[in-house]
Amino acid sequence: MALTNQKTTEEFALGIRRRVFFHTMKNNGGYLSQACSAAESLAILYNELLQLGEPTLPKVPLPFGGVPSAHNTDAFTGAGYNGPVGPSFDRFFISPAHYALVVYSALIEAGRMDEHALDHFNKDGSSVEMIGAEHSPGMEVTTGSLAQGLSMASGVAWARQRKGEPGKVWVYMSDGEFQEGQTWECLAAMAHHRIDNIRVIVDVNSQQCDGAMSSVLDLGDLASRVAAFGVTCRSVDGHSLDALRTAAESAEPGKPLVILAQTSPFQGMTYLKKRFPRLHYVRFKSAEERLEMQAALADELGIDTRAMEGA
Structure with a gap:
């Protein structure tokens, strides 16, 4: 739930892409394709679906204060940007920690984090880490290695269900x-325990760090495979807000809901298509390539190139 209602979800998604684009240009690299594929999903979560309270952490991110211990009682998790933990509030787990830059941009768009919070990104001593950890804004747990987030979230959801808490648990995955x-084992466990207060959105952008999914380990008919585990599975256009809204409201009693958001890793930035499938992390091989990409993407994103001066 947004802190203000001044932005449409379409504007919110465009804002995410623009922020990640600016950051990538300024820092000669970034997780740009994840912003292309995930912008609508994160926008609709933060602007419409998540039931959250006011942030409990300051808008300007705190430095990393160390891990929780008996001698470090001031340790915090980044979940504070999603508001307080309470029975009626939702909990939100980000499983692919390398989406951190996109999550931070969503928090800024939602008014939950300072406009200039990305200035702290990947700096020594900062909690605004390149690969999100439990203390990073928006993160409740450290989910690496990849694929551990769903298991953690399902445990929380099961506990909340047994306590009768009305709040839901949302999970974002790749x-x-x-x-x-571990993902498949968790699906089986969630179905067995009838954990129906969990909502999972999967960014199906068909790429991973080693290239196209089809060339690394093809998943085949993912929707049929997921549904076979006994969960409710909806496969939708991940760039259609209406499709995402409908899917989010389609949960069935006694079943977890998994939404496969079919997305493109160059949605809104078609220039990136020439780089597919090497899109996991975008950096520039030359100054000329950077300028070419900057001009092409700024045009697609509706950005005045004069705003890029000094980026």
């Missing part, structure tokens, strides 16, 4: 996590 056995 399709690469279905190349890991």
Whole structure:
């Protein structure tokens, strides 16, 4: 739930892409394709679906203060940007920690984090880490290695269900996590225990760090495979807000809901298509390539190139 209602979800998604684009240009690299594929999903979560309270952490991110211990009682998790933990509030787990830059951009768009919070990105001593950890904004747990987030979230959801708490547990995943056995084991456990207060959105962008999913480990008919585990599975256009809204409201009693958001890793930035499938992390091989990409993407994103001066 947004802190203000001044942005449409379409504007919110465009804002995410623009922020990640600016950051990538300024820092000669970034997780740009994840912003292309995930912008609508994260926008609709933060602007419409998530039932959250006011943030409990300051808008300007705190430095990393160390891990929780008996001698470090001031340790915090980044979940504070999603508001307080309470029975009626939702909990939100980000499983692919390398989506951190996109998550931070969503938090800024939602008014939950400072406009200039990305200035702290990947700096020594900062909690705004390149690969999100439990203390990073928006993160409740450290989910690496990949594919551990769903298991953690399902445990929380099961506990909340047994306590009778009305709040839901939402999970954001990438399709690469279905190349890991732990994900399938968790689906079976969630179905067995009838954990129906969990909502999972999967960014099915068909790529991973080693290239196209089809060439690394093809998942075949993912929707049929997921549904076979006894969960409710909806496969939708991940760039259609209406399709995402409908899917989010389609949960069935006694079943977890898994939404496969079919997306493109160059949605809104078609220039990136020439780089597919090497899109996991975008950096520039030359100054000329950077300028070419900057001009092409700024045009697609509706950005005045004069705003890029000094980026």
